Amino acid sequence: MSKVKYYYDPDTLSYRKIEPKKSRRFRNIALFFLGSFLFGFLGLILLLNTNLVNTPRELSLAREVKNYELQFELLGKKMEQIENVLANIEDRDNNIYRLYFEANPIPEEQRRAGFGGVNRYKSLEGFNNSEMIIATTKRLDIIQKQMVIQSKSLDEITKLAEEKEKLLAAIPAIQPIKNEDLTRMASGYGWRSDPFTKARKMHWGMDFTSPKGTPVYASGDGTVTRADNNASGYGKHIRIDHGYGYMSLYGHLSQYNVKARQKVKRGDLIGFVGNTGRSEAPHLHYEVWKDDERINPINFYYGSLTAEEFENMLKYANQENQSLD
Ligand SMILES: [Zn+2]
Numbered sequence: 001m002s003k004v005k006y007y008y009d010p011d012t013l014s015y016r017k018i019e020p021k022k023s024r025r026f027r028n029i030a031l032f033f034l035g036s037f038l039f040g041f042l043g044l045i046l047l048l049n050t051n052l053v054n055t056p057r058e059l060s061l062a063r064e065v066k067n068y069e070l071q072f073e074l075l076g077k078k079m080e081q082i083e084n085v086l087a088n089i090e091d092r093d094n095n096i097y098r099l100y101f102e103a104n105p106i107p108e109e110q111r112r113a114g115f116g117g118v119n120r121y122k123s124l125e126g127f128n129n130s131e132m133i134i135a136t137t138k139r140l141d142i143i144q145k146q147m148v149i150q151s152k153s154l155d156e157i158t159k160l161a162e163e164k165e166k167l168l169a170a171i172p173a174i175q176p177i178k179n180e181d182l183t184r185m186a187s188g189y190g191w192r193s194d195p196f197t198k199a200r201k202m203h204w205g206m207d208f209t210s211p212k213g214t215p216v217y218a219s220g221d222g223t224v225t226r227a228d229n230n231a232s233g234y235g236k237h238i239r240i241d242h243g244y245g246y247m248s249l250y251g252h253l254s255q256y257n258v259k260a261r262q263k264v265k266r267g268d269l270i271g272f273v274g275n276t277g278r279s280e281a282p283h284l285h286y287e288v289w290k291d292d293e294r295i296n297p298i299n300f301y302y303g304s305l306t307a308e309e310f311e312n313m314l315k316y317a318n319q320e321n322q323s324l325d
Pocket residue numbers: 203205206207284285286323324325
């Protein structure tokens with residue numbers, strides 16, 4: 001309430017009320033409203049700066065942060081699943097694949113190594129959620145590294161597998177004469193009595209008794225190095241170089257089906273059984289060489305015989321009978 005003001009009127013000799021002008025009154029009211037508005041506004045600003053009340057925007061941001069935290073937690077669970085699957089693959093890689101191909105297992109520390117040196121996570125520091133974000137980023141970095149190492153390991157295994165496949169195709173692994181063509185297995189590798197001198201003598205190969213003209217097959221992939229009659233005792237004979245230190249020799253043949261320097265595959269027809277050279281009866285004398293030493297060919301027929309046939313052959317080959325040479 002504004003004060004009521006009076007003035008002395010000499011004409012009427014009385015005090016008269018001063019009536020405020022209409023415009024003045026309006027101005028006062030406007031000033032009052034402006035003042036209260038400014039005061040209220042300042043008060044609001046002060047209040048908002050004290051964290052005592054949250055604005056709707058702040059509330060919505062807080063909700064958003066909560067949601068991010070929840071999503072991070074879910075991502076963490078998914079990462080855990082990935083880590084488990086990866087660990088399983090790594091385990092198989094080390095204990096089956098790498099072992100099978102004779103490659104050294106990759107140590108755990110190497111697979112799970114983080115990144116040393118500069119702090120890669122500096123830019124993530126200094127926020128409310130830094131710890132959670134850095135931990136998650138580190139985990140992802142390690143998973144990524146694990147994947148790279150695993151992928152490289154599989155590349156290596158692929159290469160080794162291809163190499164092994166070539167090796168397996170190369171080494172002498174089948175019987176050089178079909179089982180149904182065999183009259184009988186005459187003599188194995190070991191000490192046997194010489195058919196000519198009857199003296200006990202080392203027999204360096206296996207003798208397969210078959211009629212003259214029976215087909216003889218290459219026991220592994222390779223290159224024919226000799227197909228001639230110029231080695232004493234063997235008669236007409238063939239030698240195949242299989243690589244990896246392996247060589248096979250087929251003696252006492254009646255006929256060749258290949259020439260020197262010819263490439264052959266396992267199972268190719270290379271010649272025919274005969275009785276040439278130092279031989280008592282038609283048979284194939286078969287030798288397997290590894291690194292220039294003759295070894296027992298009996299260990300190399302896994303490619304063509306059943307367990308029973310192999311057993312039978314073992315029985316025959318181990319009898320200390322007379323060889324046909
Ligand atoms: Zn022999």
